[in-house]
Amino acid sequence: MRHVDNVIKQSLAGLRAMLVLTVLFGVLYPAAVWGVGQVAGRDQAAGSLVSSGTRVVGSSLIGQQWQGDEWFHGRPSASDYAGDTSGGTNLGPGADLEAEVAKRVGAAGLDPSTAPADALTASGSGLDPHITPAYAVAQVERVAAARGLDVTRVRALVEEHSQDRIAGFLGQPRVDVLELNLALARLSAPSAG
Amino acid sequence: MSDTVSGLLTIAVLVAALAAVHVPLGSWMARVFTDTRDWRVERLVYRLCRVDPASEQRWSTYAVAVLGFSVVGVVLLFALIALQGVLPFARGASMNLDTALNTAVSFVTNTNWQSYAGESGTSPLVQTLGLTVQNFVSPAVGLAVAVALVRGLARSSGAEIGNFWVDLVRGSLRVLLPLAVVGAVVLLLGGVIQNLTAPTEVTTLSGGSQVVQGGLVASQEAIKELGTNGGGYFNANSAHPFENPNAITNLVEIFLLLVIPFSLPRTYGILVGDRRQGWAVLGFMATLWGLMVAAVTWAEVSAASGPLGGLEGKEVRFGVWPSALFAASTTGTSTGAVNSMHESYSPLGGGGALVHMLLGEVSPGGVGSGLYGALLLAMLTVFISGLMVGRTPELLGKQIGRREITLVALALLVMPALVLVFTGIGMVAPLVSSQMLASGPHGLTEVMYAYASAANNNGSAFAGFSADTPYTNLTLALCMFLGRFVPIVLVLALAGSLVAQRRRPANAGTLPTHTPTFAGLFVGVAIIVTGLTFFPALALGPLAEALS
Numbered sequence: 059m060r061h062v063d064n065v066i067k068q069s070l071a072g073l074r075a076m077l078v079l080t081v082l083f084g085v086l087y088p089a090a091v092w093g094v095g096q097v098a099g100r101d102q103a104a105g106s107l108v109s110s111g112t113r114v115v116g117s118s119l120i121g122q123q124w125q126g127d128e129w130f131h132g133r134p135s136a137s138d139y140a141g142d143t144s145g146g147t148n149l150g151p152g153a154d155l156e157a158e159v160a161k162r163v164g165a166a167g168l169d170p171s172t173a174p175a176d177a178l179t180a181s182g183s184g185l186d187p188h189i190t191p192a193y194a195v196a197q198v199e200r201v202a203a204a205r206g207l208d209v210t211r212v213r214a215l216v217e218e219h220s221q222d223r224i225a226g227f228l229g230q231p232r233v234d235v236l237e238l239n240l241a242l243a244r245l246s247a248p249s250a251g
Numbered sequence: 252m253s254d255t256v257s258g259l260l261t262i263a264v265l266v267a268a269l270a271a272v273h274v275p276l277g278s279w280m281a282r283v284f285t286d287t288r289d290w291r292v293e294r295l296v297y298r299l300c301r302v303d304p305a306s307e308q309r310w311s312t313y314a315v316a317v318l319g320f321s322v323v324g325v326v327l328l329f330a331l332i333a334l335q336g337v338l339p340f341a342r343g344a345s346m347n348l349d350t351a352l353n354t355a356v357s358f359v360t361n362t363n364w365q366s367y368a369g370e371s372g373t374s375p376l377v378q379t380l381g382l383t384v385q386n387f388v389s390p391a392v393g394l395a396v397a398v399a400l401v402r403g404l405a406r407s408s409g410a411e412i413g414n415f416w417v418d419l420v421r422g423s424l425r426v427l428l429p430l431a432v433v434g435a436v437v438l439l440l441g442g443v444i445q446n447l448t449a450p451t452e453v454t455t456l457s458g459g460s461q462v463v464q465g466g467l468v469a470s471q472e473a474i475k476e477l478g479t480n481g482g483g484y485f486n487a488n489s490a491h492p493f494e495n496p497n498a499i500t501n502l503v504e505i506f507l508l509l510v511i512p513f514s515l516p517r518t519y520g521i522l523v524g525d526r527r528q529g530w531a532v533l534g535f536m537a538t539l540w541g542l543m544v545a546a547v548t549w550a551e552v553s554a555a556s557g558p559l560g561g562l563e564g565k566e567v568r569f570g571v572w573p574s575a576l577f578a579a580s581t582t583g584t585s586t587g588a589v590n591s592m593h594e595s596y597s598p599l600g601g602g603g604a605l606v607h608m609l610l611g612e613v614s615p616g617g618v619g620s621g622l623y624g625a626l627l628l629a630m631l632t633v634f635i636s637g638l639m640v641g642r643t644p645e646l647l648g649k650q651i652g653r654r655e656i657t658l659v660a661l662a663l664l665v666m667p668a669l670v671l672v673f674t675g676i677g678m679v680a681p682l683v684s685s686q687m688l689a690s691g692p693h694g695l696t697e698v699m700y701a702y703a704s705a706a707n708n709n710g711s712a713f714a715g716f717s718a719d720t721p722y723t724n725l726t727l728a729l730c731m732f733l734g735r736f737v738p739i740v741l742v743l744a745l746a747g748s749l750v751a752q753r754r755r756p757a758n759a760g761t762l763p764t765h766t767p768t769f770a771g772l773f774v775g776v777a778i779i780v781t782g783l784t785f786f787p788a789l790a791l792g793p794l795a796e797a798l799s
Contacts, residue, residue: 065315071416072320074300076327076388079423082296083387084380087428088445088470091435095445095469098436103445105463105493115456117463119442119492122455129457133567141462142370142450144487146564146592148715150601150693151554155563175560176567182490182592188567227252227260229498230570239456 108236110243116236121187124239127204130189130197132235133176134162137184146182168196188232191220205246215241255552258572261502262544265576268506269513276510277517277529283425284398284418285522296420307411310747313399314740316415317392321359321736324385329355331381335374342449344374353724358385360735361393361617363475363482363587363710364727366719370450370485375466382482383471387431390478390511391423393619396739397515398422398522400623403746404647405523407754412746422619426511427478434473434507441503442496445469468493476507479617481587481710489577489590490566501573501590508586512536512615515622523647527765532625534770539614539777540583547596547603548575554597564595575600582607585617587710594688594697594713601713602793605700608707609785610777611666617708623742630659632776633764642762648754655748662741667784669706669730674699674788682722688715692796699792701727706734 095103105117116122121132123139132139136147149155159178163170166177174192194216202212219238223229289297289304297304308316332351335344346354350366354373357364358381367373373382395418402412439445448465455461468484472494475482485491495501516536520529548571555561555571565574574591581588582604593604607614613624630644634651637644644651651659677683677698687694697713704711705727712718718727763769 064312065319068312068316069319069323071300071302072316072323073327075296075302075320075416075419076323076384078296078299079388079420080380080384083423083428083474084384087387087431088379088383088467091432091439091470091473092445092447092467094436095439099440102439102442103469104448105444105446105465106442106496107463110456114453116453116461117492119496120461120463121492122457122461123459124457125459126457139461141464143368144370144485144491145368145714146487146490146595148592148594148688148713149563150594150689150715151597152689152693154689155559155595159559170558173558175555175558175562179559179562180564181562181566182564182590182595183487183492183566185487185492186566186568187492190567223252223257224498227257228502229568229573230254230257232567236456243456 108240110240115240118234118237119187121185122236124235127200129239130194130201130235130242131166133186133189134178134180135184135186136180139185141185144183144185146184147180187234187236189235191216191231191233194220194233194238201242205242207246211245212242215245254570254572258548258576261573262576265502265505269509272510273514273517276514278521280426280514280518281521283421284518286421290424293420293424297416300416302416304414304417307414309410310399310412310743313412313415314743317396317739317743318736320415320419321392324359324388325355328358328381328385332373332377335377338374338376340376341374344372344377346372349721349724350719353728356728356731357710358382358480358482359389360708360731361389361478361480361585361620362705362708362731362735363480364705364712364731365482365710366724366727368486369483370464378471378484379467383474386471386474386478386480386482387423387427388419389480390618391419391427393617394422394426395419395619396742397619397622400626400742400746401519401522403749404649406750408752409750412743412750427474430510431474431477434477434503435469437503438472438500439469441500443469443472443500444493464493472504473507476504476586476588477511479508479512479584479586481581483588489588490592495590497568498573501569501577504588504590505577505580508584508588509580509615511618512584512621515619519622525647525765528647531765531770531773532622532629534767535625535773535777536613536615536621538770538774539610540580543583543603543607543614544576544579547579547600547607548572550597550600550603551575554600561597564592566591578604579607581711582709583610583612583614583616585612585620585708587704589711592714593700593711594715598693598793598796601696602789602797604711605696605703605793606781606789608703608709609670610781611663612707612709613777620708627659627662627742628777629764629773630655631663631780632769632773633762634659635776636762636772640762642760645755645761646764648756649749649752650755655745658741658745658748662738662745663780665737666706666734669734670699670703671788673702673726673730677702680722682720686717686720686723688717692792692799696792696796699788702730705730708735
């Protein structure tokens with residue numbers, strides 16, 4: 059009986075501890091961090107939203123599905139950039155992945171021998187907001203033609219939006235597709251629709 | 252700058268930051284667990300919980316307290332998930348009961364295996380009141396057990412190994428909470444969201460529509476890494492831009508998940524009164540971590556020379572090197588967070604992540620569990636080398652006798668037994684094989700990865716495996732529970748047995764356990780034990796795939 063008593067006693071202490079610690083770590087801690095965000099980082103806390111005029115058109119951190127030749131396209135995505143189902147294809151190296159890549163090459167209208175790797179592969183999140191500068195450059199002529207813009211003008215825009223590694227060494231050079239397309243939209247309305 | 256230089260600099264910055272922080276943090280943790288005074292807020296917690304912080308416990312009472320607390324945690328979390336549909340902020344989230352049980356066990360055992368997708372499976376209430384709280388208390392349990400084992404080594408001719416409630420409260424309040432607040436604010440400023448907004452639909456520039464997620468993510472993300480938990484707010488985990496927006500937050504997250512496990516050897520050295528002992532354990536952990544980072548990075552960089560650049564399942568903002576660094580760190584620490592999809596790795600890269608878990612998660616391991624796992628291996632090393640040179644096996648003046656080595660061996664055998672038995676059943680049971688995304692060797696790796704992840708309380712996945720079926724949910728939950736608590740009870744029994752011994756002074760016949768030679772033996776034992784246990788299975792999985 060002494061053992062049973064001990065088990066009950068310790069478990070009840072456990073129950074009380076869980077309730078007390080839930081208030082500390084489940085309520086006060088997240089609320090404090092939220093409060094700091096409201097004071098020091100409202101934009102980041104809200105999701106780094108970007109607007110066109112007064113309308114919110116997405117988040118600069120979340121990639122989007124771009125239809126039509128007049129926009130720069132992001133990478134292939136396992137979920138077609140649906141914001142409520144993130145994830146990758148989980149395909150390992152092998153025949154299934156090769157077949158998938160062949161489909162992506164066709165969809166993007168690229169030459170597989172020269173296509174940048176990020177144009178042929180899906181990201182882990184399915185929401186990658188970036189492409190490599192090489193993939194952006196590869197799309198310049200198509201976008202310029204669809205918009206009736208000067209190729210050098212569009213190429214300059216890509217250059218302007220190419221970000222180097224952070225602090226010169228962290229991560230990879232990249233272009234945020236939504237920000238690039240926003241700048242493009244400011245430059246000209248698309249000639250086709 | 253080339254990818255190689257950028258990658259090496261990233262690793263150098265990480266190592267420098269860890270080297271700088273592990274000294275004050277290790278010393279701080281030693282003070283926390285030996286302080287004779289309670290903070291005022293702690294006294295309030297003890298009064299509300301009706302526990303006496305001044306009374307110490309024998310190992311058996313300590314173990315009952317750990318189990319009681321954890322079982323209550325499973326029941327409460329299961330109830331919260333099962334009832335989320337009728338509680339406020341439900342937002343359409345739902346989980347099957349078997350998935351809910353799997354999730355409850357998963358977060359209480361510090362595994363954070365996820366059979367559900369964060370976006371649709373859990374309401375904000377479950378994320379914050381349930382999962383964030385377990386992200387604090389489950390590593391605090393690991394920390395408490397590790398400290399109890401160290402007390403067993405440090406104290407002489409005693410009976411008690413500490414008070415679980417005091418260790419739990421101090422570990423979570425004085426160690427985890429301050430670091431989590433700092434980490435959460437840094438991540439938030441880097442772009443991790445922290446808001447109360449429901450997912451909202453926006454119309455995109457090109458006329459489509461997209462849901463933009465909301466949630467209290469930064470607070471959960473920081474403790475998810477710091478507590479070596481790993482359960483993502485979103486399905487894509489730390490690959491999701493709202494969890495890990497850029498290369499700086501990526502480095503911060505890797506730092507957070509390594510910092511406590513790499514600081515604990517110093518705490519150990521201080522608590523046993525011989526800092527050199529801590530250096531030997533740190534050397535052991537750092538050697539294995541360095542080897543695995545090199546192996547996974549080498550495999551992924553080699554694969555990146557192909558037309559796909561190794562970028563399937565990886566994010567452009569990170570690239571190959573930071574992804575491999577994250578993968579090798581998360582699998583060595585029981586974290587299981589991922590910033591890229593391990594299933595899409597090259598055979599040897601993904602196999603390396605698997606091997607890193609199979610090493611028993613001691614490089615540097617989970618919060619607390621890494622240290623007690625390493626000390627178990629140290630005792631095994633003492634025993635084996637004692638047999639080889641004919642000396643009495645001793646660690647810090649405590650004899651590793653029949654009872655001790657039996658407990659050590661049993662604790663070390665739990666994980667391999669669970670992994671191999673359940674993977675074996677999985678290979679012949681259509682219930683499991685029908686859930687595999689891949690076939691052949693890659694399929695075996697998929698299933699073995701799942702059970703290795705569960706039994707080691709890691710939580711990362713070859714995510715092509717559809718684990719959300721009653722059979723896999725329940726067997727994985729069983730592996731997580733046994734893989735966590737059987738070793739914990741054995742470790743506490745070991746602490747009880749060691750604390751009762753008188754601490755013998757070292758003499759000419761004592762094998763020193765602080766020398767580089769010992770650290771080398773220690774690494775050798777870990778690799779040989781893992782190799783002998785898992786080589787046949789690994790040969791049929793990742794090795795066969797790499798050779799074909």
